[in-house]
Amino acid sequence: MSSLERRTGIALWRQIADDIRAAIGNGAYEDTGKLPTEAALATQFGVNRHTVRAALAALARDGMIDTTQGRGSFVVARKRLSYPIGPRTRFSAGLEGQVARTRSRALESRIEPASAPVAEALHLAPEAPVLRLDMLGEADDTPLSRATHWFEASRFAHLPDHYRAFGSITRALAACGVEDYVRLFTDITAAPASAADRQDLDLQPGAVVLLTLSVNGEVGGGPVQYSRSRFSADRVTLSVRMPGGL
Amino acid sequence: MSSLERRTGIALWRQIADDIRAAIGNGAYEDTGKLPTEAALATQFGVNRHTVRAALAALARDGMIDTTQGRGSFVVARKRLSYPIGPRTRFSAGLEGQVARTRSRALESRIEPASAPVAEALHLAPEAPVLRLDMLGEADDTPLSRATHWFEASRFAHLPDHYRAFGSITRALAACGVEDYVRLFTDITAAPASAADRQDLDLQPGAVVLLTLSVNGEVGGGPVQYSRSRFSADRVTLSVRMPGGL
DNA sequence: CTTATTTGTCTAGTTCTATAGACAACCAAC
DNA sequence: GTTGGTTGTCTATAGAACTAGACAAATAAG
Structure with a gap:
């Protein structure tokens, strides 16, 4: 589905982060603001859960999302x-x-x-x-x-x-x-x-x-x-x- | 000088490629169209020559430059x-x-x-x-x-x-x-x-x-x-x- | 309180990225 | 043709990225 590519000089977790960023920009999680679970994202991207976690950590560093244990990850509205x-x-x-x-x-x-x-x-x-x-x-x-x-x-x-x-x-x-x-x-x-x-x-x-x-x-x-x-x-x-x- | 960063999800060679791309866009090699030698670029970026080669190979794949053995790498003019x-x-x-x-x-x-x-x-x-x-x-x-x-x-x-x-x-x-x-x-x-x-x-x-x-x-x-x-x-x-x- | 769900952390093994050095192949100039 | 400079290719090694699995810790719902 979401064809990620290797050996491109872009780590998989960063490609995933870019993808989620684009999805947020397209208003994908607009209703609840909640992202899919790490496990769901891992299967969606065909990748290990740790790789998804690296992507989410990067988005959290950038202030795009907010993650808390037991609840999930949520989009933080931010305007340009x-x-x-x-x-x-x-x-x-x-x-x-x-x-x-x-x-x-x-x-x-x-x-x-x-x-x-x-x-x-x-x-x-x-x-x-x-x-x-x-x-x-x-x-x-x-x-x-x-x-x-x-x-x-x-x-x-x-x-x-x-x-x-x-x-x-x-x-x-x-x-x-x-x-x-x-x-x-x-x-x-x-x-x-x-x-x-x-x-x-x-x-x-x-x-x-x-x-x-x-x-x-x-x-x-x-x-x-x-x-x-x-x-x-x-x-x-x-x-x-x-x-x-x- | 050209502070490259590691563990960012972007391979060094790709950061270097982006940098050279920007330099070309700024008209850096406008006179002769010739890029510095691989050895020179390696020292400039503080990196191994093989890493520079990976960057140049990527630019060549994209049609930005043309490389021939014994001569060097040259900018290929391309308009958007x-x-x-x-x-x-x-x-x-x-x-x-x-x-x-x-x-x-x-x-x-x-x-x-x-x-x-x-x-x-x-x-x-x-x-x-x-x-x-x-x-x-x-x-x-x-x-x-x-x-x-x-x-x-x-x-x-x-x-x-x-x-x-x-x-x-x-x-x-x-x-x-x-x-x-x-x-x-x-x-x-x-x-x-x-x-x-x-x-x-x-x-x-x-x-x-x-x-x-x-x-x-x-x-x-x-x-x-x-x-x-x-x-x-x-x-x-x-x-x-x-x-x-x- | 109990349970199911979800994120956090740890260990181990594999694949990719980057470094280092050496040498061959090619080009241009003398 | 010879030389000096430049790119092409090979081997070996260290470190980062990715996979896999297991279990702890926190949340939310019953």
Whole structure:
């Protein structure tokens, strides 16, 4: 039935954990919130009970379920933060009401030659100098996203200073003469978290990150900002609201 | 440096493979396309050369790299299909020009009582009868997405028949009196592929799926369609174009 | 209180993962 | 052709993951 595979580099207990996680997400145990017994899961997955226990232990560590002896395992409701992807998304504004406190921290900024995709997105010559800004987005002291932004170097040379002063990219851009800017497009995909992601976002191996690639620009003007972000898929959903539709 | 962790249910070689995959995605080896030698990677990751070889073998199986004896390993450029998420996205239309042939196939359709989220999204009473339609989206015979759609049962009872006749949900809806419908919103997250995903989308353990949850409705009307889709993250990026912006 | 059910813990044996080292096969450059 | 660098293959060993079975401990229901 639930064909698990061996020799894939993913331990059986983790495949089972992923499966149960997906089932919870599909609302499988919605009525009572109770998972099948360990014995039942073991036969369902065609696996030893100890292997199921390892999977359940992992889910319990992640706070997905709560297990007590003699009773069973129960789903713990947990919501992901909803991160809006709209024409005018701002990091902090979009998360308001969902968390007590948001913070975005600049990790590093430097000038570097534009790589091919950066140059193309910003309409610059290849290898043209660009300002690179690495940032970490946090909500209630939990890291949510790791983003790298690129800007044309000459026009935005003092952006990091303004950012330090204001604590907001939007305001720092305004100080550089960008009155109003909008998100032009966003490409979204996903991948297993790399070691770097795990360090930055405090994730465990096997975690998944949402990868977004977006370009922001001035209204009626050209592109201003090229960004690559990595979100912890455990913690956020990207929410695309259609401005036209309703 | 690249802190790999043990006893996590993810074999070291797979963590390394994920890491190299991410590095390729970040354009790390863009200049020559050549990866470091196995020996170099082994020291970089603090691991035995055989472990690195297992990682490279996995990447080669996935078509990410090409390895030849005496030369080394080289990145194979491979593009993901871009799946547009806009107000008026249609499965086949959005992929035109990227692949030779797209196909969407109905797997199953049945009437069932609405679960809580379905009822809420479609503005129906809980447990109200809804039509559930399971579909598989393919491009050039490769499965791309697995979607489940829900519609109000009474109004769209004959939708499956119309779909069989026209081969398109848009046209089938038109036959049910829905003149023009638009995407109202889409929530996007990601997770490891479950066993069911692996079967439906022909994926390997450790693969990642993009999960979308969307509601479509009539222009100036209420919600009509509630959908949950699962995309192979290896094969697609979701592309959000802002209609207002530019 | 008694009983059936369910989770927790222990031991032992097997299979997979990772390390270590050695050497062959192949490629590119001289 | 020779050399240096790189990937391919083999053997052996240690440790982690998985299986199997048994029994204790906690819960819930009668």
